[in-house]
Amino acid sequence: MRLLRLSNVFALLWAVFGFGIRPQAGASQPSDPASGNEFVYAQLRHSGDWDPYPTVWNQIAATLAQTTSVSPLPERRVLTAEDPGLFESPFLVLMGRGRVVLSEEGKRNLRHYLSGGGFLLIDNSEAEKGGPFARTVLAALSGLFPDAAWRSVPPDHAVFRAFFLLRGVSGRRIAEPDLKGLWVQDRLTAVYCANDLQGAWVRDPLGNPLFTCEPGGEVQRQESVKGMINILMFSLTGTYKTDAIHQPFIEQKLRQ
Amino acid sequence: MMNGFLVQIRTLASRFLFRLGAAVLLALIFLQPSFERRVRMSSVPVAIVVDSSESMAASDAGPDENVRRWDFARAALSRERERLEKNLSPAYHLLDQKARPASWEDLSQAAPKGALSDVSRLEDVLKLSPEARAVVFFSDGRNGGRRDPAAVAASLGVPVYAVGVGKEESAPDLILDSVRAPRLAFKNTDVDVSIQVSARRLNPGFVTARIVQGSQTVASQRISLPEASNIVEATMTFRPQSTGLQAYHVQLPVYDAETNRRNNRQDFTVQVARDRxxxxxxxxxxxxxxxxxxxxxxxxxxxxxxxxxxxxxxxxxxxxxxxxxxxxxxxxxxxxxxxxxxxxxxxxxxxxxxxxxxxxxxxxxxxxxxxxxxxxxxxxxxxxxxxxxxxxxxxxxxxxxxxxxxxxxxxxxxxxxxxxxxxxxxxxxxxxxxxxxxxxxxxxxxxxxxxxxxxxxxxxxxxxxxxxxxxxxxxxxxxxxxxxxxxxxxxxxxxxxxxxxxxxxxxxxxxxxxxxxxxxSEDFRLVRMELAAESTEEGEELSIRAFVNDENHKPLDAAEVQAQVNGPKGLAWRKTLKPVNRGEYGDVLTALEPGAYRVTVQAYHHQKKLGEDKGVVELGALWDENRDTSTNFPLLRNMAQVSGGDFIPCRDFSSSWLDHRLEPVTWTYEKRESPWNSAWVLILLTGLLFLEWFRQRKYE
Known part of the structure; x- marks a missing residue:
């Protein structure tokens, strides 16, 4: 990680110590969407460093609203795995660093949540292969579904075509070249990105990226932005982009 | 005293005689003894059989080839009737699917309505008229029976004199020989219908075959007219838009010169189910x-x-x-x-x-x-x-x-x-x-x-x-x-x-x-109908069952359910169905003619229409003969030849032609008599019993 500019140092201080306007982070009671149809970004509070980028949802929400027809709720929703509000939040992010320990109730809730239609994005902010976050989270999730296993999401999967046409996964630092997925009853219910996908989004109050993207630089950052949007869109549209009606259009574009 | 004794003897004797006579008559009635006697005939008994199937309605007979075969045959018989009945002993019969005896008046009033003519039924004619020494058969030669007509004719034991009715050289005709459609299809899924078309004496070219539902064409296809005596096959495709039993027909164009315009169309039904x-x-x-x-x-x-x-x-x-x-x-x-x-x-x-x-x-x-x-x-x-x-x-x-x-x-x-x-x-x-x-x-x-x-x-x-x-x-x-x-x-x-x-x-x-x-979805319809068809001795039978639910989809007992049945000849029946079970209503129609019947069931509750269901059911055998009404004189010639008879076109038929072949001679034949099988015997028995009662009442 290279911190090159003074503005980045300032922004880091801002992010860590909460200078400026900090999003509401601790409310476990879900705030209701205004129209019933807004996208709610719910983040899981866990035993590790669960909130490395408290403002990242602001960036993502703005981009999502600007580029797609999705109406994101500006406030994020913070939940624990034991929180009943989990079942009012169809999209859930588990991110951070360090060991993640889930209670039995939390594990049971997550199993019901994923099998009932919820979607989980696990974003490894450590961006390290085999780090404590990756080890503990993947093991905990695998244990929820004995018949399921983490496996690579194929490049022609709908998650790579949900809005942008992508050839793979990106992130702040490429620790693993592929996205891993957990399928429950043939539905991709959880994806794991080892590359700190949302770290590439983080900006300081002046709008400058807080972290450089390794090794691809700004191109990699752009791919990270697209990748995050695609994952969000996939959670809202499912395998829509693999429907037959899309195939000729997508194949034609991929040839370009 | 002597007189009294004699009177008593006479009384006993007369009572005995009355009772003996009654007992003998009763025994004869029950035992029905019969005997055979030889009958001497001085004129030849012949069975005159007229084909009354629908193909005889084709209009290609007469000098201008515009007279119905049926009318032309009847006119020939009418013209020759007097001489026929003078020289021969004719017994008239009609023949289509069955053979039946007919008086001259029956013959005059009958119409060619039989779905097909089964030539093998000539055997039944000889059972009805066992004395017949010959069969005179007026027909166009169309045979819908399954047995070989020549074999049947050879086995009759009497000569067949065949009179060919209609035009021997076939008129121009476009024929829809067959339609093959699946009995079951799925809504919004392609259904393939195979058709066979043949043409006779038509110029080469193309015709357009159409599949029609109601008045709407659901598929059409251009077909190249086949060479003479060839059959061309084509497959047409359509997509059913509604579920249930759906009625369609394939329609070929009709040319002015065609004498048979009914073989340009065939009906078919498809049970359309919901796939997905x-x-x-x-x-x-x-x-x-x-x-x-x-x-x-x-x-x-x-x-x-x-x-x-x-x-x-x-x-x-x-x-x-x-x-x-x-x-x-x-x-x-x-x-x-x-x-x-x-x-x-x-x-x-x-x-x-x-x-x-x-x-x-x-x-x-x-x-x-x-x-x-x-x-x-x-x-x-x-x-x-x-x-x-x-x-x-x-x-x-x-x-x-x-x-x-x-x-x-x-x-x-x-x-x-x-x-x-x-x-x-x-x-x-x-x-x-x-x-x-x-x-x-x-x-x-x-x-x-x-x-x-x-x-x-x-x-x-x-x-x-x-x-x-x-x-x-x-x-x-x-x-x-x-x-x-x-x-x-x-x-x-x-x-x-x-x-x-x-x-x-x-x-x-x-x-x-x-x-x-x-x-x-079918399982959520408020009114659902089931139709069942059966062939019986009395004719075709159609059973209608309607199942009616209320708006909450519970069986409804108090509904008024009306059924309307339109048969091949229009409105056949309209009635309120009877309740037969919880939410179930039904009735049975009997003695129906073969053909396609459209059934509509409508259910009302408190004068509000709950819904309706429609269906089409085909009763009886498919109508085969009119697919092709061209005459088949070779068949008639063959029957005549193998049976020792002869063939003549109807326009040349005369009683003298028949006289020449059936010379009136005196002959005898065995006839079984059953004289006790008579109402007079019963009347005589009753009379005897009455006389005895009267005598006893008056003299004893």
Missing amino acids: IRVLYISGQPSPQYSLLRHQLKTNPSVELVSFVILRDPEDAVNIPDYQLALIPFPSQEALFEQLKTFDLLIFEQFSFSQFGIGAGGLALIREYVEKGGGLLLVGNSRVLGPAGPYRQTPLDDLLPLSLEEPLVAGPRRYRMDVLEPEHPVMALTDRREETVSSWRTLPFLVDDGQFLPRAKKGALTLAMAGQQPVMAAWQRGRGRVMMFLSLSSWRWALGEAGLGQGAWMYQRFWSNAVRWLSS
């Missing part, structure tokens, strides 16, 4: 509502889903080259609505159609689609499905069960739905009302914008409320069904149920119910 419910789901916005409902429909094996979701609105900006976007253009109005009729259900979810080029014309097509039987489901919040939304005062407005005319009213934002009609097919989560009601109460809250339409339209059924306002309503429009659901958060049911560790069965059941009901 085809759903077109258009959502204006990616959302959990779309994601979970799409997944629910996509994983339902009885649903074939095509969906569009608007990923980007026209005002959204993306500084990315188009080739890096996985977006496809929204289908044009023409492309969209061209395919619409192939779907059973159209779902608009938070969809502002006007942004995507769908105008009043497109909405009018949707309206027509619903009125013809399509389903329409509108899901959304008050922004789209409200007075300020795009649907108000459009061609769709009349279809909507909730009124868009009045201002929105505030209601709860977070609410548990209050189900008003737990037994309605959409809302019935279980088979038992109480269980359904309690199930709905366990479902999680819905969370929406808190703005509601104030009322349902007259005639619409409010299925559920949010506080004091309707949130879900449905009704029937034309033949289709429409439902509005003013919520975008039913996904909460699925996740909420999952949180209770019970899967999402109520969410799945609700949406499965809604899709099936809206698509007018």
Whole structure:
């Protein structure tokens, strides 16, 4: 990680110590969407460093609203795995660093949540292969579904075509070249990105990226932005982009 | 004393004689002794048989070839009748599927109506007239029987004198030889119909064969006319648009020169079943509502889903080259609505159609689609499905069960739905009302914008409320069904149920119910009919059964169920069906003629029409003979030859031709007599008994 500019140092201080306007982070009671149809970004509070980028949802929400027809709720929703509000939040992010320990109730809730239609994005902010976050989270999730296993999401999967046409996964630092997925009853219910996908989004109050993207630089950052949007869109549209009606259009574009 | 003794003897003797006579007569009546005697005949008994099948109605006889064969044969017989009856002993018969004796008056009044002529029935003629020494057979030679006519003729034991009626050289004719269609097909799925066409004395060229339903052509194909005596085959394809028993016919063009115009058409029926419910789901916005409902429909094996979701609105900006976007253009109005009729259900979810080029014309097509039987489901919040939304005062407005005319009213934002009609097919989560009601109460809250339409339209059924306002309503429009659901958060049911560790069965059941009901699935029809056909000695028998449910889909006992049956000759029968079981009504029609019968059953309750069902059933054997009415004189010649008889065209027939071959000679034949099989014997017996009674009363 290279911190090159003074503005980045300032922004880091801002992010860590909460200078400026900090999003509401601790409310476990879900705030209701205004129209019933807004996208709610719910983040899981866990035993590790669960909130490395408290403002990242602001960036993502703005981009999502600007580029797609999705109406994101500006406030994020913070939940624990034991929180009943989990079942009012169809999209859930588990991110951070360090060991993640889930209670039995939390594990049971997550199993019901994923099998009932919820979607989980696990974003490894450590961006390290085999780090404590990756080890503990993947093991905990695998244990929820004995018949399921983490496996690579194929490049022609709908998650790579949900809005942008992508050839793979990106992130702040490429620790693993592929996205891993957990399928429950043939539905991709959880994806794991080892590359700190949302770290590439983080900006300081002046709008400058807080972290450089390794090794691809700004191109990699752009791919990270697209990748995050695609994952969000996939959670809202499912395998829509693999429907037959899309195939000729997508194949034609991929040839370009 | 001596006199008294003699009187007593005489009395006893006369009583004995009376009783002996009565006993003998009784014995004769019961035992029926018969004897054979030799009968001497001085004129030849002949069986004159006239073919009365429908092919004899073809008009190719007479000098100008415009007289019906039947009329021409009868005229020839009438002309020669006097001499025939003078020189011969004719016994007249009619022959089609059966042989039956006929008087001259019967012959004069009969008409060629038999579905086919079975030449083997000539054997029955000789059973009816055993004294006949010859058979004179007036026929065009069309034979619908299965046995070899020549073999039958050879086995008769008497000569057959065949009189050929009609034009030996066939008239120009375009013939639909056969139609082969599957008995069972699926709605909106291609059905292949194979046809065989032959032509006689027609110039080479093309004809267009059509498959017609009612008055609408559903498929057509150009066919090259076959060479003489060849048959050309073609396969035509169409897609049934409605379920149930559907009647179609294949129609070939009719040429002026054709004498037989009935073989240019053949009827067929197809039982059309629902394969999968085809759903077109258009959502204006990616959302959990779309994601979970799409997944629910996509994983339902009885649903074939095509969906569009608007990923980007026209005002959204993306500084990315188009080739890096996985977006496809929204289908044009023409492309969209061209395919619409192939779907059973159209779902608009938070969809502002006007942004995507769908105008009043497109909405009018949707309206027509619903009125013809399509389903329409509108899901959304008050922004789209409200007075300020795009649907108000459009061609769709009349279809909507909730009124868009009045201002929105505030209601709860977070609410548990209050189900008003737990037994309605959409809302019935279980088979038992109480269980359904309690199930709905366990479902999680819905969370929406808190703005509601104030009322349902007259005639619409409010299925559920949010506080004091309707949130879900449905009704029937034309033949289709429409439902509005003013919520975008039913996904909460699925996740909420999952949180209770019970899967999402109520969410799945609700949406499965809604899709099936809206698509007018067969199992949700209020009036359903079953037809059964059977052939009996007295004719064809048609059994009609109607099953009637009320609007909550419970068997309805107090319905008035009317059936109308239209047979091959128009209206045959109209009656109120009798109740036979709970919600079941029926009756049986007997002694019907073969042919296609259209049956319509309509059910009413308190003078309100609940629904109707229609069907077509084919009674009896398919009508074969008129496929080709050309004469078959070689067959008649062959029959005459193998039986020792002769053949003559009807125009040359005369009694002298027959006299020459059947010289009147005196001969004898054995005749079995049964003299006691007579009413006179019974009268005599009664008379004897009466006389004895009278004598006893007067003299003893």
